Each structure stands twice: as C-alpha cells, then as structure tokens.
Amino acid sequence: MSEAEVLTDAQDGVLVITLNRPKAKNAVNKATAEAVSAALDRLESDDSLRVGIITGAGGTFCSGMDLKAFVTGEMPMVEGHGFAGLVERTLSKPLIAAVEGYALAGGFEVAISCDLIVAAEDGQFGIPEVKRGLAAAAGGLVKLPKQVPPRLAMELALTGDFISAARAAEIGLINSVVAPGTALEAAKTLAAKIAANGxxxxxxxxxxxxxxxxxxxxxxxxxxxxxxxxxxxxxxxxxxxxxxxxxxxxxxxxx
The missing domain is CATH 1.10.12 (Lyase 2-enoyl-coa Hydratase; Chain  A, domain 2)
Incomplete structure (x- = not known):
C-alpha cells in the first residue's frame, strides 16, 4: 500500500483512513482503491479495531473517479469490492464518513456506502456524472433511493446538481453538520461512543x-x-x- 495515496491511523479502537491525494481533490485511481481495500481488510480482521472512519486530506473528502486515469483505461476498482475498494463491500464493523468540502460522484458514493456521515457546514454533495455523459453506477443510482425519498434521488441523478450539507441533513442523508475543519474530530467522537459498546x-x-x-x-x-x-x-x-x-x-x- 502506498502511503502517498492513503494514510491510516489506529487509536483507541478506531481506524482512520485518509484519502491522501489533495492536489487531485482526492480523486480515486487504481492505487487508491487498492489501498482503501487493504485498510478495510485490516479493519475487519483486527479484533482491536471496532470502528472505521474514512476522510480526505486537504479540505476535500473525495471528488470521485480520477478522470485523467480513466481516459487512459485505468479503472479505480477492486474485484469484489467495487469502486474505491469499498462501495460493493459489506463490512461487519461500522464505517463513518467524515466529509469536508466536496463529496461528489464516486466520492458521494463512498460517503453513502458508509453507515454514518458527519459533514462540515461547507460540505457539498452530488452525483454529477450525467454532466460528463456518465452514470452514477458506483451506488448512487441504487443506494441513494433507499436513503432519501426516491424523487429526490431522481432529481440528484438526472440534474447532476449539488446540495449543501444543510440540505443533506434536512433530507436525512447525513447524521450531523459541524463547523468547517471539525468533521474528523466529530466523527472520532461518534466513533468513540460506538467503540465503547459491545x-x-x-x-x-x-x-x-x-x-x-x-x-x-x-x-x-x-x-x-x-x-x-x-x-x-x-x-x-x-x-x-x-x-x-x-x-x-x-x-x-x-x-
């Protein structure tokens, strides 16, 4: 696993997984997907770890698929686990998304594949794939209608428009909205409550x-x-x- 792509930190039963491509707005390439998958393997196999958190470096959660890598034929997926090594995976342990800035396209789909979402007030969510002639096939079209009213899911999928963290909380998509720069700490507080339980x-x-x-x-x-x-x-x-x-x-x- 390349430390340049994904960082991990384990403390007090919580594994923090950080997408670490800030210059690319944490867009996911093949190496990132494989590194996330390896980190989640660790979360599942280590009995001392109770909860996982996934976040992004540099004030952005994840801007989705690395389009530059995509046009060269690279697919940011892991066999059996899907996009980012996560979206098609069923974990036994809780996973929290800590969102700062943008969670768009595949980044949005990573977030909604988590069990809980904490977002900063300046967070932006959306599945704008249709604006690029693509479709939100990494979970946006099949998971989102189970998490918000289907007509709202339809609107987001067909327009590609973004929604704010406040709007995401209003429609029940995320758990809490916190001050900018504090999403990870808020997620750690939530994770600690979970880790204290059986x-x-x-x-x-x-x-x-x-x-x-x-x-x-x-x-x-x-x-x-x-x-x-x-x-x-x-x-x-x-x-x-x-x-x-x-x-x-x-x-x-x-x-």
Whole structure:
C-alpha cells in the first residue's frame, strides 16, 4: 500500500483512513482503491479495531473517479469490492464518513456506502456524472433511493446538481453538520461512543438495520431473531448486565 495515496491511523479502537491525494481533490485511481481495500481488510480482521472512519486530506473528502486515469483505461476498482475498494463491500464493523468540502460522484458514493456521515457546514454533495455523459453506477443510482425519498434521488441523478450539507441533513442523508475543519474530530467522537459498546451487539445491530429494509412485515421478526440469537446468549450480554449491576465499565470479549 502506498502511503502517498492513503494514510491510516489506529487509536483507541478506531481506524482512520485518509484519502491522501489533495492536489487531485482526492480523486480515486487504481492505487487508491487498492489501498482503501487493504485498510478495510485490516479493519475487519483486527479484533482491536471496532470502528472505521474514512476522510480526505486537504479540505476535500473525495471528488470521485480520477478522470485523467480513466481516459487512459485505468479503472479505480477492486474485484469484489467495487469502486474505491469499498462501495460493493459489506463490512461487519461500522464505517463513518467524515466529509469536508466536496463529496461528489464516486466520492458521494463512498460517503453513502458508509453507515454514518458527519459533514462540515461547507460540505457539498452530488452525483454529477450525467454532466460528463456518465452514470452514477458506483451506488448512487441504487443506494441513494433507499436513503432519501426516491424523487429526490431522481432529481440528484438526472440534474447532476449539488446540495449543501444543510440540505443533506434536512433530507436525512447525513447524521450531523459541524463547523468547517471539525468533521474528523466529530466523527472520532461518534466513533468513540460506538467503540465503547459491545462489539458483537454493534455488529449484529448494523447487520439487521442494513438488511431489514428488504424484509416483509410477516418475516421481519423471525429474520431479526435469527441474526440476534447469539447476541442474547453471548458472554458479552452477561458481562454488560454484570457491569451495570457492579457500576463499572464492561470488559467486552466480542463473543
């Protein structure tokens, strides 16, 4: 993994993944995609890591695909994981997008592939691919209608217009809007709250919420219970209850 493309930093159970191509507005090329994929492999495999954050260097989250690389035939994808090594991937651990500046095209699709989004007030979001004769095929057309009202998704996809962080929060696309320059710190605060909780319970809760939108009313509790049964009988469940009774912080085992 090239440090020039992506930086990683692990502290207190949180892995921060930074797109590090500020001169290119953190546009994703093949090397960046592979580096992000490797960082996410680390997040998934390391039991000491509970939450991931993805952000961008230089005041921009990500401007999307590196078009200069694209016209030479380079595709910024990883087999099985899609654009940026992320958008077609299902992670067991939560991933937070910390957005400063632009999250456009593939950058927008990276953000909406995360579980939570924190954005600076000057953040701008959009899928302007149609303005370049392209389509938002890295998740914008299929994920966005599940995250905002379909007509709003249609408008963004067909016009290519940008929306502000305030508007994104208004339509429920992002979790919080913070002062410029503080998105990463706000994301770390959110990540710390998640990392303090039972890792098995967090993983299964994330799994249910992600899948439940496709479950019918008739089947939803049976399918939920199938996912959660090992949580209710886990060592962590006993530890959580014991720690509460003893007025101390729980010591999680993740099992």
């Amino acid at each position: 890792p098995l319970a967090v993983a299964r809760s994330k799994q249910v919420i992600a899948a439940a939108q496709d479950w019918s009313t008739e089947e939803m509790f049976d399918r939920q219970n199938a996912v959660l049964k090992d949580v209710l009988t886990s060592e962590d469940a006993i530890e959580g209850a014991t720690a509460f009774a003893e007025k101390r912080a729980p010591v999680w085992k993740g099992k």
